[in-house]
Amino acid sequence: MNKQETNSNNWQARTKKNTINLGMWTFAWVVTTAIAAFAPKFIWDFNTLLTVTAVVINVLVGFGMIFANKKHLHGLDEMQQKIQSGAMALSLGVGLVLGCSYELLEDIKLISFEPEISHLVIVMCITYMIGIIKGGAKYR
Template sequence: MKNKCISEPQKKSTKRLMLWTLLWVVSLSVSTFGPKFIWNENTTISLIAIIINTGLGAGMIWANVKHFTVLDELQKKIQLDAMGIALGIGIVGGLSYSTLDIANVITKDAEIGFLVMLISVSYIIATIIGKKRYA
């Protein structure tokens, strides 16, 4: 039996979002590691790579916004709740982490990567909990 839980427009939208996200992640890796390992700290190439990465990031945001339009009302609610939780945890956790650094409680400098990871993990967990809640 054909799975009707995900409609054709949703499948198409999910694939488009995955493609944009993949392109953005790859371009981010190139922009981050390229200066050291590929183009020997050439500023012009670094700038071009960062501009491309930012452009692909804008494309990913657009794909995410379009993806929201094909979700039904419950799916939108689950996503909105998860985003709210992830944003809250990101702000509170990120500022606490930054304060730990300023107060010299932690020996290493606060890294933005930690904040991105915290937001991503909390978003994934909140989405799973939301899906389970309404299952």
């Protein structure tokens, strides 16, 4: 095996490890989010201490997910970083613009319901996926 193949194998192994690590942190964050959202009502009957603890744990696991994502991104090659960066910029921009406009609709009484953050999260996730797909197609 030559040096280039060894470096390629090391990069692939590191990328796989970083991807799995990010997946585990993301899964843990989703689980802690579900616990913080649903356990107060269905498990511990709105116990304030347990609820605050669940939210704090969720935030800490969320920061772990952020750091795992950063490590994952730094381990990607330049093209993959460019695709990810473009998709994240698109998602952030769409989320910011639509999120502010969505809240404004309620403030000026053009919608009768209170905007939910989950709607914004869904829009940002869809936008991110579109950005990844378009970025991947652009660099093929």
